[in-house]
Amino acid sequence: xxxxxxxxxxxxxxxxxxxxxxxxxxxxxxxxxxxxxxxxxxxxxxxxxxxxxxxxxxxxxxxxxxxxxxxxxxxxxxxxxxxxxxxxxxxxxxxxxxxxxxxxxxxxxxxxxxxxxxxxxxxxxxxxxxxxxxxxxxxxxxxxxxxxxxxxxxxxxxxxxxxxxxxxxxxxxxxxxxxxxxxxxxxxxxxxxxxxxxxxxxxxxxxxxxxxxxxxxxxxxxxxxxxxxxxxxxxxxxxxxxxxxxxxxxxxxxxxxxx
Amino acid sequence: xxxxxxxxxxxxxxxxxxxxxxxxxxxxxxxxxxxxxxxxxxxxxxxxxxxxxxxxxxxxxxxxxxxxxxxxxxxxxxxxxxxxxxxxxxxxxxxxxxxxxxxxxxxxxxxxxxxxxxxxxxxxxxxxxxxxxxxxxxxxxxxxxxxxxxxxxxxxxxxxxxxxxxxxxxxxxxxxxxxxxxxxxxxxxxxxxxxxxxxxxxxxxxxxxxxxxxxxxxxxxxxxxxxxxxxxxxxxxxxxxxxxxxxxxxxxxxxxxxxxxxxxxxxxxxxxxxxxxxxxxxxxxxxxxxxxxxxxxxxxxxxxxxxxxxxxxxxxxxxxxxxxxxxxxxxxx
Amino acid sequence: xxxxxxxxxxxxxxxxxxxxxxxxxxxxxxxxxxxxxxxxxxxxxxxxxxxxxxxxxxxxxxxxxxxxxxxxxxxxxxxxxxxxxxxxxxxxxxxxxxxxxxxxxxxxxxxxxxxxxxxxxxxxxxxxxxxxxxxxxxxxxxxxxxxxxxxxxxxxxxxxxxxxxxxxxxxxxxxxxxxxxxxxxxxxxxxxxxxxxxxxxxxxxxxxxxxxxxxxxxxxxxxxxxxxxxxxxxxxxxxxxxxxxxxxxxxxxxxxxxxxxxxxxxxxxxxxxxxxxxxxxxxxxxxxxxxxxxxxxxxxxxxx
Numbered sequence: 001x002x003x004x005x006x007x008x009x010x011x012x013x014x015x016x017x018x019x020x021x022x023x024x025x026x027x028x029x030x031x032x033x034x035x036x037x038x039x040x041x042x043x044x045x046x047x048x049x050x051x052x053x054x055x056x057x058x059x060x061x062x063x064x065x066x067x068x069x070x071x072x073x074x075x076x077x078x079x080x081x082x083x084x085x086x087x088x089x090x091x092x093x094x095x096x097x098x099x100x101x102x103x104x105x106x107x108x109x110x111x112x113x114x115x116x117x118x119x120x121x122x123x124x125x126x127x128x129x130x131x132x133x134x135x136x137x138x139x140x141x142x143x144x145x146x147x148x149x150x151x152x153x154x155x156x157x158x159x160x161x162x163x164x165x166x167x168x169x170x171x172x173x174x175x176x177x178x179x180x181x182x183x184x185x186x187x188x189x190x191x192x193x194x195x196x197x198x199x200x201x202x203x204x205x206x207x208x209x210x211x212x213x214x215x216x217x218x219x220x221x222x223x224x225x226x227x228x229x230x231x232x233x234x235x236x237x238x239x240x241x242x243x244x245x246x247x248x249x250x251x252x253x254x255x256x257x258x259x
Numbered sequence: 260x261x262x263x264x265x266x267x268x269x270x271x272x273x274x275x276x277x278x279x280x281x282x283x284x285x286x287x288x289x290x291x292x293x294x295x296x297x298x299x300x301x302x303x304x305x306x307x308x309x310x311x312x313x314x315x316x317x318x319x320x321x322x323x324x325x326x327x328x329x330x331x332x333x334x335x336x337x338x339x340x341x342x343x344x345x346x347x348x349x350x351x352x353x354x355x356x357x358x359x360x361x362x363x364x365x366x367x368x369x370x371x372x373x374x375x376x377x378x379x380x381x382x383x384x385x386x387x388x389x390x391x392x393x394x395x396x397x398x399x400x401x402x403x404x405x406x407x408x409x410x411x412x413x414x415x416x417x418x419x420x421x422x423x424x425x426x427x428x429x430x431x432x433x434x435x436x437x438x439x440x441x442x443x444x445x446x447x448x449x450x451x452x453x454x455x456x457x458x459x460x461x462x463x464x465x466x467x468x469x470x471x472x473x474x475x476x477x478x479x480x481x482x483x484x485x486x487x488x489x490x491x492x493x494x495x496x497x498x499x500x501x502x503x504x505x506x507x508x509x510x511x512x513x514x515x516x517x518x519x520x521x522x523x524x525x526x527x528x529x530x531x532x533x534x535x536x537x538x539x540x541x542x543x544x545x546x547x548x549x550x551x552x553x554x555x556x557x558x559x560x561x562x563x564x565x566x567x568x569x570x571x572x573x574x575x576x577x578x579x580x581x582x583x584x585x586x587x588x589x590x591x592x
Numbered sequence: 593x594x595x596x597x598x599x600x601x602x603x604x605x606x607x608x609x610x611x612x613x614x615x616x617x618x619x620x621x622x623x624x625x626x627x628x629x630x631x632x633x634x635x636x637x638x639x640x641x642x643x644x645x646x647x648x649x650x651x652x653x654x655x656x657x658x659x660x661x662x663x664x665x666x667x668x669x670x671x672x673x674x675x676x677x678x679x680x681x682x683x684x685x686x687x688x689x690x691x692x693x694x695x696x697x698x699x700x701x702x703x704x705x706x707x708x709x710x711x712x713x714x715x716x717x718x719x720x721x722x723x724x725x726x727x728x729x730x731x732x733x734x735x736x737x738x739x740x741x742x743x744x745x746x747x748x749x750x751x752x753x754x755x756x757x758x759x760x761x762x763x764x765x766x767x768x769x770x771x772x773x774x775x776x777x778x779x780x781x782x783x784x785x786x787x788x789x790x791x792x793x794x795x796x797x798x799x800x801x802x803x804x805x806x807x808x809x810x811x812x813x814x815x816x817x818x819x820x821x822x823x824x825x826x827x828x829x830x831x832x833x834x835x836x837x838x839x840x841x842x843x844x845x846x847x848x849x850x851x852x853x854x855x856x857x858x859x860x861x862x863x864x865x866x867x868x869x870x871x872x873x874x875x876x877x878x879x880x881x882x883x884x885x886x887x888x889x890x891x892x893x894x895x896x
Contacts, residue, residue: 050484052480052484071483071488072480072483072484073483073484073485073486073487073488073489076484076485076486077486081484081485081486082484084481084484088478088481090473090474090477090478090481090482091477091478092473092476092477093470093473093474093477097470097473100470101470101471101474101482101485101487102485102486103467104467104470104471104474104485104486104487105485105486105487106486107467109466109467109468110467110468110495111463111468111495111499113466114462114463114466114467114468114469115459115462115463117462121466124467125466125467128467164485168485168486336695340695342695342698342699344702389877389881390877390880390881393880393881393884394694395694395695395698396629396630396694396698397630397833397880397884399630399632399698400630400826400829400876401876401877401880403826404826404873404876404877405873405877407826407869407870407873408870408873408874411867411869411870412870415866415867525822529702529706532699532702536699565710565713565714566710566714567710568706568709568710568713569706569707569710569711569714571703571706572702572703572704572705572706572707572708572709572710573703573707574703575699575700575702575703575706576684576685576700576703576704576707579689579692579696579697579699579700579703580685580688580689580700583692583696
């Protein structure tokens with residue numbers, strides 16, 4: 001069953017066409033990747049999905065319900081979470097506090113509850129703490145929970161972002177270049193993490209990245225876009241051998257010698 | 260799990276003043292010490308009136324008022340990162356509302372407090388709803404303009420607010436039959452208000468809402484992506500701050516028995532900002548320190564008098580360049 | 593007086609008022625354009641310029657009189673002195689803060705404002721100072737409408753300054769550098785432009801223009817006061833935002849427009865001069881809420 005259905009998505013900035021009638025589906029429980037040369041519009045697709053950009057045309061359906069005109073926080077509340085290309089942690093806060101942010105949309109105590117410290121509020125706080133710790137443990141950095149987030153090593157900061165996204169209890173997780181800047185070992189661990197997220201947590205994964213080896217190793221379906229248009233879709237084998245994909249990345253081989 | 264386990268590694272001790280600060284924090288983390296220090300402070304504050312002149316009591320009472328104002332602005336600017344330069348307007352709304360209700364309509368002072376808070380909160384919504392999404396520098400100027408509008412309203416609406424000369428003859432409140440007319444009465448009333456404000460601030464800070472404020476402050480787009488409705492959260496900080504100031508305003512009016520628009524100028528808003536920055540934005544202890552400095556400073560350095568603002572201006576500049584976290588140190592995780 | 597006469601008279605008033613707003617707004621706009629700082633102290637620079645002009649005029653009255661010659665010299669010297677003050681301020685207070693979060697540099701600007709404001713207050717004991725000029729209320733008359741020579745000269749002087757500014761920004765190499773830096777500072781640094789020097793120049797020019805407006809305002813209204821910077825600062829900011837912040841013609845248009853709106857606004861029966869400021873602040877809030885990029889501004893799309 002397709003949990004994410006994108007139909008005819010179109011986005012332009014002024015005269016520049018960023019996404020051009022893009023359509024694709026993401027099946028429940030799958031691991032799907034979105035690839036394409038630089039500037040192809042991949043992050044813009046994510047921004048449209050998560051509500052940061054308003055598409056000019058087309059529809060996005062998540063579990064059958066349209067996401068058009070929904071604000072980012074509503075979309076996250078419906079179960080779609082994301083990570084960011086450039087690490088964007090909450091700089092002044094600890095690792096634990098960063099991850100707890102994910103639980104905001106799953107809880108609802110307000111000012112009155114905070115001031116009165118009712119049993120219900122304390123119960124909710126305990127739940128938030130517990131969930132955050134579980135997420136941190138799941139990605140493997142529970143021991144860093146009280147440190148200021150920005151003091152961690154780069155690879156560990158990435159893991160904080162993943163834990164934070166997991167804390168929103170998503171059904172679909174969008175990873176925007178999650179492996180950027182990671183070394184070989186960390187990438188390997190990330191692949192394991194993705195698989196565990198899918199198996200144990202039953203979360204669908206949609207990913208953008210440039211590391212072809214990693215993409216091919218872990219994805220069940222790959223969607224290729226160039227200049228905002230879908231140029232190929234299929235499993236790793238099909239996409240790797242697709243001439244249009246090769247051309248997009250490497251350029252066309254000249255038929256005639258230049259005059 | 261590959262990779263070094265740094266959980267037990269101690270952070271390298273810092274030298275000099277920073278190291279001194281860290282040692283104080285380590286000391287305070289030890290529960291018995293922390294409660295002990297707080298208990299001693301509380302005790303000294305409670306018995307103070309027995310040993311001091313009315314003049315000293317007056318100063319402390321004023322500083323308590325300032326602490327509440329700083330705590331309120333701290334919620335707006337320190338936690339939520341919204342620089343509000345028109346904060347005195349809410350102070351004015353609280354003062355005028357309770358003043359008018361008690362003197363012109365004969366209300367009981369204590370019953371006049373809820374309407375004052377309600378009005379302050381409502382005005383907060385009116386101003387905040389359309390403007391809080393603006394970028395920080397624009398927001399600062401807009402709040403300044405809003406504050407000025409409210410002050411001018413207070414100055415021009417003669418029939419309600421008494422015009423430029425203000426409201427006079429505000430009735431003293433009574434507490435269980437005793438009329439509150441001595442400075443020590445107000446000392447204790449304001450002390451209770453301060454403790455209330457401190458407790459509320461502390462509980463708010465370490466709650467889901469307090470964290471949400473900080474998320475929005477640090478990166479509002481990412482906060483939104485994490486499922487936090489940033490507009491609503493910003494507005495809640497603004498309203499909460501407005502109510503703190505409104506409460507302070509009620510008690511201010513009762514103590515002074517006369518208020519005029521001149522007590523609620525932009526300069527007043529600015530002084531609260533200076534106190535907050537001085538003490539350390541976002542930190543409750545910093546608010547207490549900043550408020551005390553702001554009130555005690557002119558008393559201690561009387562000779563400076565007319566150049567008070569200049570000194571504060573220089574302090575602001577030096578603080579921002581050399582010690583932006585304020586007097587109270589930032590805790591290092 | 594017929595309705596047309598009233599309109600014409602108000603137009604004359606608004607031209608002068610608008611000119612002052614425009615000159616100060618240009619400084620705001622330029623500084624914002626180049627370092628994205630709303631220089632809160634800019635209104636106080638206007639005030640300081642007025643006082644420096646006053647001091648110079650007092651000194652020179654014996655030598656060259658306090659007619660137009662004296663005023664012109666006072667304006668010129670005040671522009672230079674205040675311009676230098678602006679450069680010193682940015683060097684001491686703003687340049688160290690360029691990498692800091694926006695909130696911090698705003699607070700620094702507040703500090704600068706306090707310093708300027710209090711210094712002048714202390715020096716003058718909070719008194720209004722009479723701006724003694726040898727100018728009369730003589731002017732040109734069209735029926736019941738009176739355009740004083742003062743008004744005419746001031747408007748022309750402002751126009752000349754604005755033309756000069758436009759030429760400077762569009763034709764000279766420094767103006768080009770200013771515009772380039774406002775687009776992308778890092779790239780300019782990499783291209784070998786001395787960014788710090790251009791920023792200093794921007795502050796010099798902005799402050800000088802504000803000083804000119806200050807002396808002219810003193811001449812026009814006849815007195816100066818240490819608090820005059822506050823309100824004009826807000827109004828000039830409104831003008832800059834109205835026209836489009838960071839855009840030079842925007843500041844000029846905004847200034848004239850605001851002056852016109854305000855002059856005509858005070859004629860509306862239930863607004864009057866009591867509510868003049870509320871009217872202007874109301875415009876500010878409306879503009880920022882509904883059209884934050886101003887009349888001439890373009891909406892920029894933020895890339896995530």
